[in-house]
Amino acid sequence: xxxxxxxxVSKSYGALQVLKPFSLEVEDGEFLVLVGPSGCGKSTMLxxxxxxxxxxxxxxxxxxxxxxxxxxxxxxxxxxFQNYALYPHLTVRQNIGFGLKMRGMSATDIxxxxxxxxxxLAVDAYLDRKPKDLSGGQRxxxxxxRAIVREPRAFLMDEPLSNLDAKLRVHMRAEISxxxxxxxxxxxxxxxxxxxxxxxxxxxxxxxxGEIQQIAAPDVLFQRPDNLFVASFIGSPGMNxxxxxxxxxxxxxxxxxxxxxxxxxxxxxxxxxxxxxxxQLGTGAVSFTVRPSLVESLGSEKYVYFDGGQQAFIHGDDAxxxxxxxxxxxxxxxxLAEGEExxxxxxxxDLHLFDAKTERAIRS
Amino acid sequence: MKRTPLQxxxxxxxxxxxxxxxxxPVYWLLVTALSTTAELTVLPPNFWPEVPQVQTxxxxxxxxxxxxxxxxxxxxxxxxxSLSMVISVLAGYALSRFSVRGSQSMGxxxxxxxxxxxxxxxxxxxxIFRQIGLIxxxxxxxxxHSTLIIPFTTWMLKGYFDTIPRELExxxxxxxxxxxxxxxxxxxxxxxPGLAATSLYAFVxxxxxxxxxxxFLVNAPESWTANLGITTMRGEYTTEWNEVAAAAVxxxxxxxxxxxxxxxxxxxxxxxxxxx
Numbered sequence: 001x002x003x004x005x006x007x008x009v010s011k012s013y014g015a016l017q018v019l020k021p022f023s024l025e026v027e028d029g030e031f032l033v034l035v036g037p038s039g040c041g042k043s044t045m046l047x048x049x050x051x052x053x054x055x056x057x058x059x060x061x062x063x064x065x066x067x068x069x070x071x072x073x074x075x076x077x078x079x080x081f082q083n084y085a086l087y088p089h090l091t092v093r094q095n096i097g098f099g100l101k102m103r104g105m106s107a108t109d110i111x112x113x114x115x116x117x118x119x120x121l122a123v124d125a126y127l128d129r130k131p132k133d134l135s136g137g138q139r140x141x142x143x144x145x146r147a148i149v150r151e152p153r154a155f156l157m158d159e160p161l162s163n164l165d166a167k168l169r170v171h172m173r174a175e176i177s178x179x180x181x182x183x184x185x186x187x188x189x190x191x192x193x194x195x196x197x198x199x200x201x202x203x204x205x206x207x208x209x210g211e212i213q214q215i216a217a218p219d220v221l222f223q224r225p226d227n228l229f230v231a232s233f234i235g236s237p238g239m240n241x242x243x244x245x246x247x248x249x250x251x252x253x254x255x256x257x258x259x260x261x262x263x264x265x266x267x268x269x270x271x272x273x274x275x276x277x278x279x280q281l282g283t284g285a286v287s288f289t290v291r292p293s294l295v296e297s298l299g300s301e302k303y304v305y306f307d308g309g310q311q312a313f314i315h316g317d318d319a320x321x322x323x324x325x326x327x328x329x330x331x332x333x334x335x336l337a338e339g340e341e342x343x344x345x346x347x348x349x350d351l352h353l354f355d356a357k358t359e360r361a362i363r364s
Numbered sequence: 365m366k367r368t369p370l371q372x373x374x375x376x377x378x379x380x381x382x383x384x385x386x387x388x389p390v391y392w393l394l395v396t397a398l399s400t401t402a403e404l405t406v407l408p409p410n411f412w413p414e415v416p417q418v419q420t421x422x423x424x425x426x427x428x429x430x431x432x433x434x435x436x437x438x439x440x441x442x443x444x445x446s447l448s449m450v451i452s453v454l455a456g457y458a459l460s461r462f463s464v465r466g467s468q469s470m471g472x473x474x475x476x477x478x479x480x481x482x483x484x485x486x487x488x489x490x491x492i493f494r495q496i497g498l499i500x501x502x503x504x505x506x507x508x509h510s511t512l513i514i515p516f517t518t519w520m521l522k523g524y525f526d527t528i529p530r531e532l533e534x535x536x537x538x539x540x541x542x543x544x545x546x547x548x549x550x551x552x553x554x555x556x557p558g559l560a561a562t563s564l565y566a567f568v569x570x571x572x573x574x575x576x577x578x579x580f581l582v583n584a585p586e587s588w589t590a591n592l593g594i595t596t597m598r599g600e601y602t603t604e605w606n607e608v609a610a611a612a613v614x615x616x617x618x619x620x621x622x623x624x625x626x627x628x629x630x631x632x633x634x635x636x637x638x639x640x
Contacts, residue, residue, distance in 0.1 A: 052534050073540035085531035089553045103541030146539070 001186060001187055002063035002153040003028045009058030011044055013204035019044050019210045021058065025059045026154075026188060027202075031180050033189045035197035036207035037233075042190045043158055045207075050156050058102070061359075062153055073102065075256070078147035082159040084133040084139045086146075092118070093127040096145045103150075117149035120179075137168045144176070148183060155180075160307070161196065167346050173200060189349040192235055198222070206230050211247045222275075228359040231273050231352060232315040237303060240326040241313040243356070246270055253311075254288035258348045261364040270362065271313050273352035284345025293325055300338055304344075306330040393616075396609035397421065404605050411532065417606065424610045432586070433593035433613065436502060440572040440577075441590055443506035448513040448566045449559070455522030456516070457547055461530070471522075473516040480574045485511065490579055501582035505577060509570040517562040523556030560629030564622065571619055590615040 011019035017337040019041040022140050026032045033044040038119035049055040049060060051072035060068045067075045078099070086095050096117055105113075118124040121141040130140055140160060147155055160176070161169045180187055191197055198218040206213040206221065208230070213233075216227040225231035232238045244251035246264040249274055251257070264270065278341045290306035308326040328344050336342065353362040367375065404523060424430060461465055489508050490499070498504040521576040526549055536546035552559070577592040587598070594611050597603070 046535075050534075050538060052537065069540070072534070073542075077538065079535065079538045082533060083529055083531055085529065085535035087536070087550055087554070089550075095494040098536070099539035102545075126446065146535075150539075274514040 002032075004154055004186060004188065005043075005059075005061040006049070007059045007061075009045070009048060009055045009060060011041070011048060012056045013051065017210060018038055019048070019338070022210075023058075024212070024215070026186055026203065029184045029186055030276050031177075031187045031189065031200060031202045032205065032345075033191060033197040033201035034205045034207060035191055035194055035233075036213075038192060039209075041210035042192075042207050043219050044210075046079075046156050046188060046190045050077060051075050068246075070076040070119075074086075075157055075237070076153045078150050078152040078154075078155040080140075080160045081157065084131070084143040084163070085162075086139055086142055088131055091130055092123060092127050092134070092142050095131065095142055097147050097202060098126075098147065099150045099210050106241055113149050114145075117145040120148065120182075121145045136164050137172060139177075140201050142163065142351065143358070144179065148179070152185065155185050157187065157189040159191050160189075163195070170279075176200065182221060194236065198234070200320070206233060208233075224351065224363075225273075226361050228271060228273075228315055228354045231354065231361075235275055235277075236328045237276050237329065238315075239275050239352070240327075241280075241314045241315060242268055242272045242274070242308060242311040244272045244311065253286070253351070254290075256286050256288060258286050258351060260351065260353055262353055262362045263324060263364065264353070264362055270358035271354040271356050271359070274346055274350060276329040278329040278350040279344050279346050281328075281330045281332055282343055282345060285347045287343055287345040289343050290328075292336065292338050293339055297298050297336075301331050302327060303312075304330060304342065373533040378571040390616075393480040393609050393612055397606055397613055399606055401606060403605060404577065414538045420606050420610045421613070424607050425614070428504040428597065428607075429588075429593065430611060430614050431589070433588055433590040436587055437571055437615070437620070438501050439592070440505040440509065441567045443502065444509035444513060445566045447506060448517055448627045449563055452514050452521055452562065453509070453552070453559070455518045457525050459518070459522045460525035461533075471519060473488065474518055476515075478512070478515045482512070482573075486579050489576070493579060493580060499580055499586060502587050503579075504580040505570070505573070505589070507582065509566075509573060513569055517566055520562045520565070521555075521558060524555055524562075526614055528554060548582050557629045560626050564626050567622065568619060 003022075006022060006024040006026075008021045008023055009019065010017065010021045012326075021046060022041075024032075034045060036042050044053060048055045049072075051067065052244075058068070059066060059245055060076065060095045062075060072079075076221045077121060087098065090098065093111075093114055098113045100110045100113060105157075114127070115124065118127055121144055123138060123141050123145055124139060126134060126142075140184065141165075143160065155287065161172050161278065164172060167223075175198060176189075177285065180200075185356040187190060189196075198221075201218055203215060203217055204221055208229050214221060214227075214230045216224075219228060221234045225234060225239075228241070242253055244253060246260065247266055249263075250259050251270060253274070290304075291305050292304045294305040296305075305327055307326045312326060354360065355362055395410075395412060397420055398411040398418065399410065400417055403410050403413055458464070459470070464470065485508075489504075490512070492502045493499050493507075498507070524573070532550050532554070533541075533543070533546040536550045536581070537543065541549055574591045574595070575590070577589045581587045581589070581592060590611075594608060594615065597608050597611060
């Protein structure tokens with residue numbers, strides 16, 4: 001096990017900078033998730049960390065050793081790939097033992113380690129099969145087995161669950177988390193799925209356009225997003241965003257003047273954010289009426305879509321997701337009709353404010 | 365879509381016609397080899413000899429240096445395959461894995477050599493081989509055939525390597541392989557169908573050559589390949605066509621055996637590129 005230190009690492013392809021200077025400290029034994037939309041540079045960062053891509057600039061330390069210019073095999077890391085990358089011509093036993101063989105370990109030691117890893121991941125019954133004879137979940141377990149058998153100082157995982165179906169993904173998510181708790185190896189995990197990030201990570205690094213947007217624990221990201229991108233990226237459904245202007249310490253939301261905690265100059269254009277989870281059915285501190293344009297029922301709760309009018313702000317990256325309007329996620333198992341007037345309310349403390357120009361959070 | 369009986373009939377008729385067209389020369393070769401010289405000159409022709417002359421085969425085998433010719437053909441073909449595969453595996457892999465500026469036009473450039481007729485290349489090659497003393501040696505064939513084979517096999521293998529996920533090599537490198545080690549330990553073993561298909565192509569091209577062998581080896585009978593040797597069986601006044609056909613059957617047998625042996629790899633190799 002080891003801590004990982006990334007110092008001002010950047011990556012450019014000619015004039016195109018895909019990764020802006022990137023610094024990050026990963027604690028010993030931490031489960032850190034890099035998350036962001038496609039093309040944000042998260043996989044590039046992981047490949048640089050693995051040594052599969054050279055960094056254009058900066059330094060990487062694993063433990064106290066600088067590994068910036070070391071070959072992948074000399075970094076003492078293991079990697080799990082999105083498509084598993086199991087060697088199709090080798091059996092499960094040979095796949096798991098491949099890395100040990102490359103390191104010159106004796107056949108008896110390899111067999112003992114392979115057996116232990118295979119038992120840990122419950123693939124010991126398939127050791128003589130080829131990868132093509134395994135299901136998706138079994139292949140993923142073999143890929144994990146190949147990683148843990150070497151007892152590396154760090155695990156790198158590149159969207160390892162994205163090829164699995166939804167049910168298996170949830171199952172494997174729990175297995176990977178349990179495995180991490182058991183072996184305790186420092187893990188850097190890349191995903192574009194915020195649910196994976198939120199459920200598995202000790203800390204999450206949110207990336208966009210090759211830049212870190214925020215590094216924080218999952219709950220902090222949800223409660224205190226640093227900017228509009230993080231606010232709209234984290235949470236499902238995404239945060240409701242409304243254009244407003246500050247007047248005498250208040251903003252007008254849904255026709256109501258709501259006091260804001262932060263001190264903001266009068267006339268400053270802001271974006272107010274309110275999570276769908278914090279809108280309740282019925283009257284409350286700030287109440288307003290809406291006519292739902294769509295009601296989606298998930299059984300115990302409902303997504304109530306309504307029109308935010310001219311105030312509604314659609315963040316560039318979420319244009320499609322927000323096209324149905326604003327959303328309230330309410331606990332309600334009864335019937336709610338579309339087009340029928342409905343009272344919603346929220347607590348002013350749950351309101352987030354962002355500077356409309358810089359998109360940074362405004363806090364008191 | 366289900367075919368109507370008429371469509372099926374037309375389809376099967378077309379298949380039968382194609383098979384007949386392809387197999388007729390093979391059948392006629394056998395008929396010629398098994399007939400007497402007199403039977404070969406009658407009109408209308410006999411479609412099967414009255415008494416098949418099996419002894420023609422043993423006579424040709426005993427009287428002509430068929431084993432030497434076959435050995436020479438085999439050596440030239442194996443040499444060409446080995447040299448071509450070493451070069452085209454490395455070149456195809458490099459073209460597949462590394463973004464080289466102008467690699468697209470490099471592909472066209474490589475294939476241009478394939479488009480040139482053999483007779484155009486034979487003259488400069490003859491001049492070069494005479495200077496370095498390779499005329500009369502099988503090495504001249506190995507090198508000349510390789511110049512024809514390498515462009516095409518490089519392109520075939522590049523296409524094959526393109527279908528192999530890069531993550532496999534990356535995984536091997538994380539597991540401790542060097543880039544070249546990842547290629548030898550992971551990429552090449554799973555490229556067996558592609559390697560078999562390209563090797564067979566190379567072998568057949570070398571085996572079937574006549575123009576280069578005729579030009580470089582005509583004055584060195586000990587180095588004659590099978591195709592060149594067979595053409596010397598034509599007499600000045602008469603030609604024993606049944607003997608020529610029997611010799612041709614001997615030449616065809618090795619290549620047919622190789623096809624039968626490699627068939628499953630060959631089909632896999634030819635279709636693998638279509639997956640992407």
